[in-house]
Amino acid sequence: xxxxxLLACGGGLIAAALYPLLFGGSNYAVNxxxxxxxxxxxxxxxxxxxxxxxxxxxxxxxxxxxxAYASTILHVSHGWNPWLAxxxxxxxxxxxxxxxxxxxxxxxxxxxxxxxxxxxxxxxxRILANSVPFTRGGLGMLIKSDxxxxxxxxxxxxxxxxxxxxxxxxxLALAWWLTRSRFGARLAAIRENEDAARALGINTFREKVRxxxxxxxxxxxxxxxxxxxxxxxxxxxxxxxxxxIEMLLVSMIGGAxxxxxxxxxAGVLHFVSEVTRELGGALPAIKNAQPLAxxxxxxxxxxIVGYLPDGSMGLxxxxxxxxxxxxxx
Amino acid sequence: xxxxxxxxxxxxxxxxxxGASLEVPQGAIVALIGxxxxxxxxxxxxxAGFHKPDGGRVLFRGEDITGLPPDRICARGMVxxxxxxxxxxxxxxxxxxxxxxxxxxxxxxxxxQRATEIARRVGLSDRLDDMASELTVAGCKRLELARAxxxxxxxxxxxxxxxxxxxxxxxxxxxVVRAIRAxxxxxxxxxHVMQAVMxxxxxxxxLNDGRIIAHGPPAAIASDRGVMEAYLGRGAAERLLGDTAxx
Ligand SMILES: Nc1ncnc2c1ncn2[C@@H]1O[C@H](COP(=O)(O)OP(=O)(O)O)[C@@H](O)[C@H]1O
Ligand SMILES: [Mg+2]
Numbered sequence: 001x002x003x004x005x006l007l008a009c010g011g012g013l014i015a016a017a018l019y020p021l022l023f024g025g026s027n028y029a030v031n032x033x034x035x036x037x038x039x040x041x042x043x044x045x046x047x048x049x050x051x052x053x054x055x056x057x058x059x060x061x062x063x064x065x066x067x068a069y070a071s072t073i074l075h076v077s078h079g080w081n082p083w084l085a086x087x088x089x090x091x092x093x094x095x096x097x098x099x100x101x102x103x104x105x106x107x108x109x110x111x112x113x114x115x116x117x118x119x120x121x122x123x124x125x126r127i128l129a130n131s132v133p134f135t136r137g138g139l140g141m142l143i144k145s146d147x148x149x150x151x152x153x154x155x156x157x158x159x160x161x162x163x164x165x166x167x168x169x170x171x172l173a174l175a176w177w178l179t180r181s182r183f184g185a186r187l188a189a190i191r192e193n194e195d196a197a198r199a200l201g202i203n204t205f206r207e208k209v210r211x212x213x214x215x216x217x218x219x220x221x222x223x224x225x226x227x228x229x230x231x232x233x234x235x236x237x238x239x240x241x242x243x244x245i246e247m248l249l250v251s252m253i254g255g256a257x258x259x260x261x262x263x264x265x266a267g268v269l270h271f272v273s274e275v276t277r278e279l280g281g282a283l284p285a286i287k288n289a290q291p292l293a294x295x296x297x298x299x300x301x302x303x304i305v306g307y308l309p310d311g312s313m314g315l316x317x318x319x320x321x322x323x324x325x326x327x328x329x
Numbered sequence: 330x331x332x333x334x335x336x337x338x339x340x341x342x343x344x345x346x347x348g349a350s351l352e353v354p355q356g357a358i359v360a361l362i363g364x365x366x367x368x369x370x371x372x373x374x375x376x377a378g379f380h381k382p383d384g385g386r387v388l389f390r391g392e393d394i395t396g397l398p399p400d401r402i403c404a405r406g407m408v409x410x411x412x413x414x415x416x417x418x419x420x421x422x423x424x425x426x427x428x429x430x431x432x433x434x435x436x437x438x439x440x441x442q443r444a445t446e447i448a449r450r451v452g453l454s455d456r457l458d459d460m461a462s463e464l465t466v467a468g469c470k471r472l473e474l475a476r477a478x479x480x481x482x483x484x485x486x487x488x489x490x491x492x493x494x495x496x497x498x499x500x501x502x503x504x505v506v507r508a509i510r511a512x513x514x515x516x517x518x519x520x521h522v523m524q525a526v527m528x529x530x531x532x533x534x535x536l537n538d539g540r541i542i543a544h545g546p547p548a549a550i551a552s553d554r555g556v557m558e559a560y561l562g563r564g565a566a567e568r569l570l571g572d573t574a575x576x
Contacts, residue, residue, distance in 0.1 A: 182431045182440070189428045192417035199377070201403035201432040201480050295448070 016165055020158050032274065034229075036266045037164035038222065040241075043250030043262030044171035045218035049097075052178050052257035053211045054191025056111075057120030058257020060247045061126050065092045065238030067220025070225040072141050073134060082152035085313070094213040101212035105205050110194075119244065119248055127238035129321065140234025143227060152228045160229050167225065168263070171218060175259040187211055191257070202205050219247070220255045249297060253304055272296050330355040330484055331376070331407070331472065336385035337539075338368075338375045345371040347539035348385065353484065358506070358516045360526045360547065363536035369413050369519045372536065373486050377409040378402040406483035406554070410476075410490060412519070414469035416461035422448065425458040425472055435538075443480055444491045449503050451475045467498045474502075476507065485509065487518040491525055499525060513533030 016037075023029035042064065048127040050056040072199070080088075104117045129135045147155040154160055176182030186207050189197040195202050209292035227233050237243075254265025276292045331353040336344040345368040353359045363369050364553050375382050378399040380386050387395045389407055399409075408429075417425050426444035434440050451471045456464065464472060470490045477485055487506070491499045503525050508517055526533060526547055533550045535543040543550060 054495045059477060072535075099391075113390045182435045182437075185428055185431050186422070188420055188424070189417055192419055195379070196411065196415035196417065196430070198379075198399040199403060199409055199415075200402045200429045200476055201408070201430075 013169065017157075017162075020161055025158055027157060028297070030161050032163050032270060034161045036159065036263075036270045037168045038225070039048075039246065039250050039266035039269060040263040041164060041168045041171050042219060042222045042247045043254070043266055044168070044175055045215050045222065046247035047251040047256060047262050048171075048175065048178065048218065049211050049215035051251055051261065052131070052175070052184060052191065053187035054207055054257075056115050056117035056256075057210060057244070058115045058241075058248065058276075059120070059122030059244050060215075061239045061241065061243035062118065062122040062227070063096060063216040063219035064121070064223040064243050064247075064325075065125055065129065065233075065235075066096045066216070067093045067223025067307070068130060068142075068222065068238045069135055069223075070220070072227045072233055073139035076141055076143060078135065081150070081229055082224070083150070084222070086152070089224045090217045093223070093224075094217035096220075097213040097216025098209055099316040101112075105208045119241070122239050122241070122244055126235045129235035129239060135235070138235060140172045140232055143231040144296060145231055152232070157229075163225065167221065172259060172263070174218075179259060183207070183210075216317050241302070249301065253300060262292075268300065269297065272300065330390060331517065332386075333372075333376060334386045334388070334432065335552060336372065336375055336387065337383045338371055338380050339383045340371075344539050346379040346382075349511070349536065349541050350385075351534045351541060351544070353517050354513060355515055356510070356548070357532060358510055358518065359532045361519045361532035361534050361536060362519060362523075362526060362550075367536045367538055368539040370488055373409050373488055373519065376488060378409060380410075381393070381469065383538075385525050403480055403522075406481070407486065408477040408482040409475040409485075409486040412488040412492070414466075414473050416464065416469055416472055418462040420461055421458050421459055422468075422472060423454055426453075426462050426475045426479050429476040432480045440453065444475075447475050447479050450500060451478070457564050466493045467495075470494065470502065471505075473511075474505065479512075482514060484515045484517065487516060487520075489519050489521060491520060491522045503529060503534070528551055530535075 014327055016033075019033055020030045042060075046057065046060050046062070070089035071080075074080035074085035074088060077083050100118060100121050104114055109117055117278065130138050135141065143153075145153065147153045149159070178187065180184040186202050189200065189202055190204050190207060199205050223238065250265035251262045252265070252271055253268055254263065255261030276296055279292065331351075333349060335348045335350055336346055336431075336485055337344065347368070349368070349372055351359075351361070360371055361372070367377045371380065374380050376387050378394070378397050378401070381396055385395070386393060389402070389405060392405075393528065394402055394407075397405075419429065420428075423441070425443055426447055427440050430440045430443040430447070434443070445454075448457055451474050453468070453471050453475055457469060459532075461469070463470060470493075473491055474487070477487075491502050494502065499522055506516060506518070506529060508535065518530070530547050533543075533545060533547045534541050536552060
């Protein structure tokens with residue numbers, strides 16, 4: 001990493017660490033910060049498979065929900081400490097990723113077929129969670145409020161903010177490692193051209209299963225954190241399509257396959273969300289800001305896909321990545 | 330080095346490779362020629378594990394590799410290039426070559442050094458940071474070669490690496506191929522540029538309609554115009570004989 005990049009990262013980290021203090025620990029600011037970091041983390045989990053390896057999924061909620069339910073079931077029904085249940089939930093996410101990967105890549109699914117199959121898995125898990133007894137079906141699962149660091153519950157939301165910050169930084173480090181390591185180079189090769197990758201000695205099936213397991217593990221970690229923060233999950237919260245779409249959107253808007261894409265995308269998304277909420281408040285005709293926010297997201301996405309295929313990170317990319325003739329100014 | 334026995338590959342009703350046999354001795358440059366649609370690329374792809382053969386056997390360094398997947402075959406030291414070049418378009422030239430080099434090392438520094446060294450050998454040194462998508466046809470062909478070479482093969486299968494190049498570029502690639510062989514790599518190449526075949530190969534196999542119909546030193550194969558016409562059909566004979574004129 002260059003000196004300036006290192007300084008920028010260090011500066012960003014310090015700013016993120018000081019951010020809640022700057023706002024005097026206001027709950028609004030801290031929660032907004034949490035939401036951005038949390039969305040960036042989930043987006044990065046998607047990005048690792050969808051961006052770096054080109055295996056775009058529409059159903060990442062399957063991993064999120066697996067993590068949320070795994071730790072919550074262990075905690076609520078079996079009395080596990082959430083800190084201990086967390087790694088099990090992460091392993092469960094990895095296992096589901098490896099399982100879905102094995103099935104779909106064995107069947108040779110690529111592109112939109114793979115995306116649709118992941119969506120189908122997420123829906124199947126949602127329906128399953130609605131019907132089996134150990135998830136308590138559509139009632140959902142309540143975690144008894146007992147704020148104590150040892151219970152992975154905090155009275156002050158600032159601690160969730162810092163937890164999300166740690167996860168986010170770890171996921172950024174992982175993404176950075178992918179830009180430098182052999183594993184990452186293999187993923188990029190698979191994304192760009194699978195036949196050429198195979199010709200050059202890459203076991204594309206194995207690498208794709210691995211990356212989906214890694215992505216699933218990360219996403220499941222987010223699921224547990226969500227459950228511990230909001231103390232309630234149900235099948236549509238855990239496995240809902242909107243979760244999958246948000247992860248994908250955050251990554252695509254910021255720049256799929258880039259280190260900071262999901263973080264930027266998460267910032268943009270929540271900025272838009274807040275602005276439309278304000279607008280919604282100012283215009284009483286718009287009772288519910290949600291549809292408006294979705295419309296704005298949609299427009300942004302169209303603009304990004306149409307004009308910045310590499311996401312907003314594409315703006316900062318090397319110039320020579322532009323088609324010839326546009327590179328000179 | 331390589332022995333192919335009665336290899337057959339069918340696509341539905343079409344028998345693209347029909348009981349083809351050939352042999353490539355260690356250290357040699359052997360050419361595979363034949364008209365368009367003869368099945369040369371399919372034969373390469375089947376040897377290299379991209380197609381499951383419908384019959385026959387492939388022996389590489391004395392071991393049966395029939396039906397192994399391409400990555401395992403590559404790991405054993407046989408690598409193919411693609412006639413329709415398949416660059417990793419959004420990666421730089423250096424990153425493209427590094428993908429090949431990562432096969433033999435997991436150290437980034439060593440990988441980068443090796444890739445840089447190979448880029449020098451194929452004449453891509455001044456394009457290292459360019460996107461692969463920006464390369465010319467000649468550049469893409471060199472990149473195919475470089476990536477394959479980076480996997481440290483014992484046997485290199487080159488599928489028309491000179492097609493579409495001008496005479497200067499062809500001369501450049503011919504020198505590169507010669508240097509590769511001098512470095513101890515055995516080469517089997519598909520080529521339409523007869524001049525290159527003549528100057529490089531010590532042995533030529535002629536494929537037509539999926540069958541090997543002739544085999545011998547290049548002079549014997551190329552000097553006989555009648556054989557050319559008969560075996561390769563008018564179009565190919567024209568191309569081969571007119572080669573000096575346009576290439
Ligand atoms: N994947 C494929 N599916 C069906 N037919 C194919 C496929 N690949 C090649 N063929 C057919 O096999 C024949 C041989 O093609 P090819 O091996 O590319 O010939 P060459 O390389 O000698 O020009 C052609 O008739 C071609 O159309
Ligand atoms: Mg061909």
